Amino acid sequence: MNFLVTGGAGFIGSHVSERLLRDGHRVVIVDDFNDFYAPAIKQHNLARVQAVGGVRLHRADIVDKAAMDRVFAAEKFDAIIHLAARAGVRPSIEQPLLYTQTNVTGTMNLLECARAAGIRKFIFASSSSVYGINSKIPFSESDPIFKPISPYAATKLAGEALCHTYHHLHGMDMTCLRFFTVYGPAQRPDLAIHKFAKLIAAGKPIEMYGDGSTRRDYTFIDDIVEGIMACVRGKFGYEIFNLGNSNTVELRQLVGLIERALGRKAVIERRPEQPGDMPVTFADVSKARRMLGYDPKTKIEQGIEKFVEWFQRPS
């Protein structure tokens, strides 16, 4: 099959692209290599994908509709995996307009291009953050989700709504995947595990927000890729799936695991809780198990070891 992977030079996108290519598919990546984090890291990710062979790149901004029209005029796609986004909760509070442009207008542009080109299959990267201040855990796809607490979460909620609209109006096969904190080799440098590892390894202090009791459902990248591949194979109409590990880890426990894998103690600086941060994320993955055969296998202990192995490799 011919895939468009938006954000294919990013953390999750590069792993998904590699996997699609290894499975014999053709992949076109659209990525603008913006400086949310160092573009050199994205080039490095892309080089990994290119090493597999058979990938084509369009360096373009999904917000630029004319540029997207040119991509769709030049290429033929059977399916779109839409991962390009401004990610991250805290920066979205500082730059809400940028997040809205990329995550809402950018998604709309792709849906319009897909509709016009007659592309039937669309997979959208949503986020556990859409659950906001959900009072019930674990989070289930049927929970009401109208209490997002960051612009980022609100844009992902809007993305899901747009996907539903395009499914309803144009019969496109739409899958929205709510990823729960993804980690592993090539993880974004702004995310806790990578950021902490870097600081601890350098003997620098890490900032711990709150008392360290916030809990996250950390999901290893290989499990996420398996979940996405199951969506690629299936046909669902319109469905939302949680892709998490269904296990929560406290922040202070996470720091302990990174310390152990690195063989170094962290210097911890306590900071107040941050607005927009959710106290807990916890995925109920029973729907994904039932409909996708999703079965997250990597325990946090093993996953952190694999991450640190990658982190310490000579580059």
Ligand SMILES: NC(=O)c1ccc[n+]([C@@H]2O[C@H](COP(=O)([O-])OP(=O)(O)OC[C@H]3O[C@@H](n4cnc5c(N)ncnc54)[C@H](O)[C@@H]3O)[C@@H](O)[C@H]2O)c1
């Ligand atoms: N990593 C996680 O824990 C996590 C959790 C929930 C949801 N998600 C979602 O999964 C997707 C991938 O996340 P990631 O962690 O790989 O992030 P990432 O930042 O590593 O990857 C996103 C890629 O999209 C590209 N991009 C951003 N804006 C663009 C634009 N306007 N035009 C073209 N390309 C653009 C970036 O350059 C980057 O390479 C995102 O949609 C994110 O919101 C990630």
